[in-house]
Amino acid sequence: MIEEYCTFFISHLELAGFLESRASFYIDVIISFLALLPILSGVSIVFAIRKHLKLHQITQFLLFFLTLIALSLFAYFVHCLYGFDTLVAKSSIDATKVSILLVVHVIVSILTLVIWLFALIYALSDRKRRALPGVYSESHARTGKRVFKSIVLTALTSVALYWVFFIA
Secondary structure, three states: OHHHHHHHHHHHOOOEOOOOOOOEHHHHHHHHHHHHHHHHHHHHHHHHHOOOHHHHHHHHHHHHHHHHHHHHHHHHHHHHHHOHHHHHHHOOOOHHHHHHHHHHHHHHHHHHHHHHHHHHHHHHHHHHOOOOOOOOHHHHHHHHHHHHHHHHHHHHHHHHHHHHHHOO
């Protein structure tokens, strides 16, 4: 069963992407989502500012879940299906610089997911205690700003890796 699933992905990996690069359709979809993530997250923040708190909560959980999937698939494709060495060999960028960028991207992405997850968990518990909105609103907003900055960094490093692996 797993072999069939892997064979399906590998056989469809050759589907041409829509961003006119060496990347497959799947990678193009993933990078498009990650590039749009700061905008989508910003829209979710606007929901909170306009007091559409339930919509803000739903969109934040949805974006977190989709980001977790997108980053996991991106890592899977880069490391398992394409192969890091193969991608670096096709790139015009020095392997050392690519490795440094990859390490920075992994650190930023993991920190983003961890900070974001804790913000979601604390927001849920504060909401159940009826402290959000309310007592912890200012703290939640500060944490949200940190998460947003991390999301922007994750998007930038994702796009940079895409450029290095599939365009340069």
